[in-house]
Amino acid sequence: MIRKRMACGLGVLLGAGLAAGPAGALEGDAARGKEAAATCVACHQADGSGRNAPGGESWPRLAGLSAEYLAKQLRDFRQGRRQNATMEPFANMLDDRQVADVAAYYSQLPATEGGGGDVGEPLRARGEQLARRGDWDAYIVSCQSCHGPRNQGASGTFPGIAGQHAAYIRNQLQAWKDGERDNDPQDLMGAIARRMSDEDIRAVAAWLAGQPPADE
Ligand code: HEC
Ligand code: HEC
Incomplete structure (x- = not known):
């Protein structure tokens, strides 16, 4: 079963285990x-x-x-x-x-803007690269491949991270990298954070914080 799932790739893996909420979740x-x-x-x-x-x-x-x-x-x-x-x-x-x-x-509250997004180049450019395209040389998948188009969230599993505060995003990535946050399904975030340098973390956090949290 495990091998079969792995063979099917990321999309099926994600679809299989993560889409459904916990049994009996209250409305x-x-x-x-x-x-x-x-x-x-x-x-x-x-x-x-x-x-x-x-x-x-x-x-x-x-x-x-x-x-x-x-x-x-x-x-x-x-x-x-x-x-x-x-x-x-x-x-x-x-x-x-x-x-x-x-x-x-x-x-249902309207999403508000993130703080800490006003940074200069080249941090901005590196952050945008990681968030939108990833870095295949470093085996880092783009954030938006899971967090949805424009990183505004996808299904209930992948939270919106565009417009989240830079310092909070940074803390979370660092916590995953250090093994202090590990409540993500199947180590999806830990695996990414461990491949990111401190500079990458600063860059992507700052770029995301400056993006609109929701479409107008
Ligand atoms: C393979 C899928 C995947 C990719 C790619 C991915 N994430 Fe995530 N991310 C997740 C999941 C799943 C969660 C929710 C974890 C949980 O349930 O606690 C998450 C949560 C987060 C959170 C926590 C948000 C919060 O409100 O606490 C941050 C920050 C985050 N991701 C940043 C990133 C960044 C930055 C990238 C790109 C460098 C990225 N993620 C790429 C799957 C992914
Ligand atoms: C004294 C300050 C404080 C109060 C009061 C507080 N929180 Fe938090 N909350 C935090 C901090 C700090 C974090 C980030 C924790 C971390 O870094 O992992 C957090 C994180 C969260 C998260 C995770 C968000 C995410 O994006 O993953 C949720 C949900 C949350 N709080 C809900 C609540 C609710 C609901 C209440 C009231 C019942 C509440 N909080 C009261 C400080 C507070």
């Missing part, structure tokens, strides 16, 4: 989610825009990310599959119903 209610999100605004802000904090702790933008992706992250924090000392207590406060509700709430 969220955005209005209830807004109430449950009362404690979240201290960091993620009332509009879900978060904060870019180079050198500090960046709070990701949640507005406009897919509900399925958001709910998975909250479950992963609760179950210790994704670790972050700041975020974990807030995920632990939510029951299954509230996870679905806050995910529904943030997913």
Whole structure:
């Protein structure tokens, strides 16, 4: 079975295991989610825009990310599959119903712009290359081959990363590279991050942060 899947290539591999949500996932209610999100605004802000904090702790933008992706992250924090000392207590406060509700709430907020995208060449050019075309010499697949056209997200599995804060993107890539984040299905992100230099990480994070998070 495993060999057969591998032989079929990336597309089938992704389609097979990842498309379906967890069995029995609850349908969220955005209005209830807004109430449950009362404690979240201290960091993620009332509009879900978060904060870019180079050198500090960046709070990701949640507005406009897919509900399925958001709910998975909250479950992963609760179950210790994704670790972050700041975020974990807030995920632990939510029951299954509230996870679905806050995910529904943030997913329908209009996506806001990312911070940290205003960088010069040649960082910009390298970032764009990695994000849109990849670098076959370094075995790095383009980000958009999974994260969707314009890196604005594809299905519930691949989150939008265009317009996410540069410092947050950088932290996540670094965490994958160092083996500190490993809640991605089938090590898809770990495998890529480990092939990226620190310079590559800075470049792609900055370029993505400057891109529109959603089409007008
Ligand atoms: C004290 C600040 C703080 C509060 C309050 C907070 N968060 Fe977070 N949140 C963070 C930080 C920091 C991260 C990034 C963690 C990391 O780097 O892995 C995060 C990450 C997340 C993520 C993952 C986003 C992604 O793109 O993968 C979700 C979802 C999330 N928070 C939802 C919530 C919800 C819902 C609440 C309220 C119930 C909440 N947060 C309250 C700081 C906070
Ligand atoms: C083979 C598919 C694949 C490719 C190619 C890929 N990603 Fe990902 N990426 C994923 C998956 C799947 C997730 C969600 C992981 C999870 O569920 O926690 C993800 C998540 C992320 C996140 C976390 C977003 C958040 O909100 O926390 C960042 C940042 C990211 N990817 C950046 C990149 C960058 C930059 C590239 C290109 C250099 C890239 N990815 C290429 C599959 C991919």
